[in-house]
Amino acid sequence: MPSIIKARGLGFDYVKYTDESENAERVTAIREIDLTVEKGTFIAILGHNGSGKSTLAKHINALLVPTSGTMWVDGIDTAKEQDLWKVRQKAGMVFQNPDNQIIGTVVDEDVGFGPENLGIPTKDIWSRVDDALSKVGMLGFRDRSPNHLSGGQKQRVAIAGVVAMHPECIVLDEPTAMLDPNGRREVIEVIRELNQREGVTVILITHYMEEVTYADHVYVMDAGQVVMEGTPREIFAQAERLKELRLSVPQVTELAYELKKAGADLPDGVLTIDELVDALAPRSEQYADRA
Amino acid sequence: MGEISLGQYYPTNSILHRLDPRVKFIGTIVYIVSLFLVSGPVGYLCAALALFALVLLSKVPFRFILKSMKPIFFILIVTMLFNLFLTPGEELAHFLIFRITREGLVLALRMGIRLALLVMGSSIMTLTTTPNALTDGMERLFSPLKLIKVPVHEISMMMSIALRFIPILTEETDKIKKAQIARGADFDSGGLIKRLKSMIPLLVPLFVSAFRRANDLAMAMEARCYHGGTGRTQMKPLTYAKKDYCAYLITALFLALAIIFRVKGW
Ligand SMILES: Nc1ncnc2c1ncn2[C@@H]1O[C@H](COP(=O)(O)OP(=O)(O)O)[C@@H](O)[C@H]1O
Ligand SMILES: [Mg+2]
Numbered sequence: 089m090p091s092i093i094k095a096r097g098l099g100f101d102y103v104k105y106t107d108e109s110e111n112a113e114r115v116t117a118i119r120e121i122d123l124t125v126e127k128g129t130f131i132a133i134l135g136h137n138g139s140g141k142s143t144l145a146k147h148i149n150a151l152l153v154p155t156s157g158t159m160w161v162d163g164i165d166t167a168k169e170q171d172l173w174k175v176r177q178k179a180g181m182v183f184q185n186p187d188n189q190i191i192g193t194v195v196d197e198d199v200g201f202g203p204e205n206l207g208i209p210t211k212d213i214w215s216r217v218d219d220a221l222s223k224v225g226m227l228g229f230r231d232r233s234p235n236h237l238s239g240g241q242k243q244r245v246a247i248a249g250v251v252a253m254h255p256e257c258i259v260l261d262e263p264t265a266m267l268d269p270n271g272r273r274e275v276i277e278v279i280r281e282l283n284q285r286e287g288v289t290v291i292l293i294t295h296y297m298e299e300v301t302y303a304d305h306v307y308v309m310d311a312g313q314v315v316m317e318g319t320p321r322e323i324f325a326q327a328e329r330l331k332e333l334r335l336s337v338p339q340v341t342e343l344a345y346e347l348k349k350a351g352a353d354l355p356d357g358v359l360t361i362d363e364l365v366d367a368l369a370p371r372s373e374q375y376a377d378r379a
Numbered sequence: 380m381g382e383i384s385l386g387q388y389y390p391t392n393s394i395l396h397r398l399d400p401r402v403k404f405i406g407t408i409v410y411i412v413s414l415f416l417v418s419g420p421v422g423y424l425c426a427a428l429a430l431f432a433l434v435l436l437s438k439v440p441f442r443f444i445l446k447s448m449k450p451i452f453f454i455l456i457v458t459m460l461f462n463l464f465l466t467p468g469e470e471l472a473h474f475l476i477f478r479i480t481r482e483g484l485v486l487a488l489r490m491g492i493r494l495a496l497l498v499m500g501s502s503i504m505t506l507t508t509t510p511n512a513l514t515d516g517m518e519r520l521f522s523p524l525k526l527i528k529v530p531v532h533e534i535s536m537m538m539s540i541a542l543r544f545i546p547i548l549t550e551e552t553d554k555i556k557k558a559q560i561a562r563g564a565d566f567d568s569g570g571l572i573k574r575l576k577s578m579i580p581l582l583v584p585l586f587v588s589a590f591r592r593a594n595d596l597a598m599a600m601e602a603r604c605y606h607g608g609t610g611r612t613q614m615k616p617l618t619y620a621k622k623d624y625c626a627y628l629i630t631a632l633f634l635a636l637a638i639i640f641r642v643k644g645w
Contacts, residue, residue, distance in 0.1 A: 189595065
């Protein structure tokens with residue numbers, strides 16, 4: 089399968105100016121990152137605060153340009169200034185705070201903002217906006233003010249704003265961090281549907297472990313580097329290692345892990361409640377017989 | 380945490396609501412200019428009648444138009460008093476050091492009528508046009524200024540972003556205020572200086588948050604390929620319809636009438 093995002097030896101330093109010293113201070117946020125994302129896949133990136141997830145995400149959208157190494161989006165080197173808008177059209181970005189990324193004062197105008205910037209003719213903007221809003225299930229809210237929406241709805245509008253630009257890939261930087269459980273579920277459902285039905289490549293940055301279970305491939309970051317990668321099952325099988333990285337595994341996985349440590353006969357990296365029930369089922373039948 | 384309504388838009392469906400914002404803007408300017416052109420009673424009567432007709436057309440209840448006078452009521456009275464007492468001329472009456480002259484009376488009345496009509500006239504525009512439409516209209520009207528390097532698009536973008544964020548920041552102010560009150564802050568007692576001082580714990584976090592939001596928003600706009608007004612298309616471009624041309628014609632006739640009144644001194 090062709091790759092949509094490729095990073096080789098990617099590194100980035102923030103330059104900080106402090107009051108005390110004349111000289112700028114350099115903070116290395118990410119270093120030596122290799123990443124290959126295939127078209128149409130669902131990727132999750134995990135890591136505790138300050139591990140460099142946002143910095144990496146901003147490279148995919150060319151909001152930051154690497155200090156060392158190279159990032160390609162659909163074969164385009166993001167460091168090339170003349171292709172900047174092409175990169176940003178191909179790789180859309182959704183941020184954490186829903187309030188701070190909605191520009192329009194009416195829902196449909198906000199979704200139209202990206203296509204307007206791309207210079208799409210008026211008639212096509214309308215069809216793109218209709219299409220994007222219906223894909224995230226917000227068509228009925230098109231004339232509303234974003235201020236009157238719930239957090240989950242605002243985030244879906246933000247996703248529609250990216251979808252209307254017809255991107256190959258959507259990067260979501262902790263899109264559910266400020267939402268309540270309902271809002272979180274709404275947003276994750278929309279993201280999964282976009283990935284499965286529309287074949288949009290998704291890169292989801294999160295620290296909610298439950299959201300990672302849907303991913304095809306997971307990267308775990310720590311101190312600016314990718315320290316683990318694999319399928320969710322492979323990652324969650326290493327519960328101890330995750331704890332070292334100050335990450336927790338989903339509740340079911342944790343339970344299964346503890347049961348296994350206590351001597352139960354269970355597979356590694358149980359992801360869902362159903363899986364755990366199935367794994368435990370033979371024994372519960374035995375108990376039922378005894379009773 | 381009520382949504383503050385900027386520019387007091389009154390939502391209903393009238394012919395004035397459906398007019399192009401550019402027409403309404405130009406119409407308002409013409410109306411204001413005519414108020415300063417005419418100077419006789421006939422002229423003012425016509426202007427008042429025109430205003431009355433517009434109010435009827437707009438379907439906005441009259442008390443909303445009157446409400447627009449509230450903020451300037453004080454200024455209006457002061458201006459009228461100054462004109463009344465400080466204009467030299469033929470004396471009509473006096474008490475203590477105050478003298479009322481015929482010229483003063485005429486000037487005060489003229490000033491009062493002009494200001495009142497001006498404010499009510501412009502309120503019709505803001506009552507029938509959403510702030511967003513108004514920003515769009517101004518951007519289009521002033522776009523020739525781009526030739527002399529006035530950043531028209533940027534100013535209009537700034538205005539619409541401000542419109543979007545004012546309710547958010549108002550809500551946030553409210554939250555911070557409550558949080559500070561819970562920590563024992565007192566915003567409502569003491570003299571002016573003390574009250575101003577007590578605003579500091581409110582303003583500092585508000586500014587910090589506003590800057591963070593501005594930073595986030597700028598990034599979100601860039602991520603969605605925003606790069607200024609060049610090469611940008613519009614989802615809802617303004618286009619004139621027949622009724623807009625009619626409105627322009629009426630506006631032009633009104634201006635012509637005002638000029639005639641001026642010449643004749645009516
Ligand atoms: N604008 C900035 N200026 C200086 N340092 C920054 C800036 N943004 C992030 N950093 C630093 O870069 C590192 C990675 O941050 P970030 O990518 O935001 O991590 P994450 O998104 O995983 O929380 C952190 O050590 C952080 O302090
Ligand atoms: Mg982050």
